[in-house]
Amino acid sequence: MKLIERAGLAALHRIDPEQGHRLAIKALNIGAVPLAGLVSSPRLRCTVAGLNLTNPVGLAAGFDKNAEALAPLSRAGFGFIELGAVTPRPQPGNPKPRLFRLSADRAAINRFGFNNDGMEAVRERLARRPRDAVIGLNLGANKDSEDRAQDFAKVLERCGHYLDFATVNVSSPNTEKLRDLQGKAALTSLLKGVMHARSGLIREIPIFLKIAPDLSDADLADVAEVAALTGVDAIVATNTTLSRDGLRTPGAAEIAGGLSGAPLFEKSTRVLARLSQLTGGTVPLIGVGGIASAEDAYAKICAGASAVQLYTALIYKGLSLGADIARGLDRLLARDGFESVTQAVGCQREEWL
Numbered sequence: 001m002k003l004i005e006r007a008g009l010a011a012l013h014r015i016d017p018e019q020g021h022r023l024a025i026k027a028l029n030i031g032a033v034p035l036a037g038l039v040s041s042p043r044l045r046c047t048v049a050g051l052n053l054t055n056p057v058g059l060a061a062g063f064d065k066n067a068e069a070l071a072p073l074s075r076a077g078f079g080f081i082e083l084g085a086v087t088p089r090p091q092p093g094n095p096k097p098r099l100f101r102l103s104a105d106r107a108a109i110n111r112f113g114f115n116n117d118g119m120e121a122v123r124e125r126l127a128r129r130p131r132d133a134v135i136g137l138n139l140g141a142n143k144d145s146e147d148r149a150q151d152f153a154k155v156l157e158r159c160g161h162y163l164d165f166a167t168v169n170v171s172s173p174n175t176e177k178l179r180d181l182q183g184k185a186a187l188t189s190l191l192k193g194v195m196h197a198r199s200g201l202i203r204e205i206p207i208f209l210k211i212a213p214d215l216s217d218a219d220l221a222d223v224a225e226v227a228a229l230t231g232v233d234a235i236v237a238t239n240t241t242l243s244r245d246g247l248r249t250p251g252a253a254e255i256a257g258g259l260s261g262a263p264l265f266e267k268s269t270r271v272l273a274r275l276s277q278l279t280g281g282t283v284p285l286i287g288v289g290g291i292a293s294a295e296d297a298y299a300k301i302c303a304g305a306s307a308v309q310l311y312t313a314l315i316y317k318g319l320s321l322g323a324d325i326a327r328g329l330d331r332l333l334a335r336d337g338f339e340s341v342t343q344a345v346g347c348q349r350e351e352w353l
Helices: 003-012 017-029 119-125 146-164 178-182 184-201 217-230 262-278 294-303 321-336
Strands: 044-047 050-055 055-057 081-088 099-102 105-109 135-139 165-169 207-209 236-237 258-261 285-288 307-310
Touching: 003 017, 017 099, 055 217, 055 321, 081 119, 081 165, 099 262, 105 262, 119 135, 146 165, 146 184, 165 184, 165 258, 184 207, 184 217, 217 262, 236 262, 236 307, 258 262, 262 285, 262 294, 285 294, 294 307, 294 321, 307 321
Parallel strands: 055 081, 055 307, 081 135, 135 165, 165 207, 207 236, 236 285, 285 307
Antiparallel strands: 044 050, 099 105, 105 258
């Protein structure tokens, strides 16, 4: 981490977390944040769900909800970027405060509730996107929608032309009853609707499904079955958790919302490994949850992930972390004799089951 980035993080940590995040987006857009540029190598290049990635380290949804910093983020060293979540109509989300740093745990709790500018505003920004990046959009549903399942298809229909992939997000804990859509019947119906919307696009982009880490083993079996039935191109495992086990930050257990960051790592990696076993490696998995180092990313890949995403760790280690992890992952693969990251996928899955 460069001195300017360290100083910037220290300043942001002195103010409200959500305000700090807004300032970080502004800093990116005025060129005040050091950017790593392209990070790649023959080992890191891979194809995941039909996407050609320069490296398998992605930026998770939530950092750039409204596609406001696409140009600088495309030069930040990530192999792919996910925006959103975005809903058909703009909505303010839940009342503030709704983002909390848990510094002692290297974690965060959020209860944003899909605050975003809506699909029309995001569509306009996506139309000006950089063409040399892999960019996806996290699809969401309005809180007061009469047909939440249809909302996902609406966003895809309006924005899909400008995307490389889209993620169906039914796993946020901050929109009431949204996680009910993870049930087998509801999820099958929802995904069929999204797949139908995709068939109307000029180009049929990959569709990912993002799940919660709090599913039972039976629930995970249903997810694997639905993924096979509907033809989902990848599963993102996982979103934030409602668990508060093992937290050291005083009062954290009483804060409502989804927990992300280091405490989620083991839980999400075990879900990932179980999904890898259930799907038999037939559906690519994107490992998310608690990644803060190259070793963490490598562990997710060895547990069954074809690619990984991170976000919360950037709060504590800066935007340069993505590029640092990609470079470190390259070294770890070389150390263990892998000629490509694809060869390492699932090589230690049994250790997480």
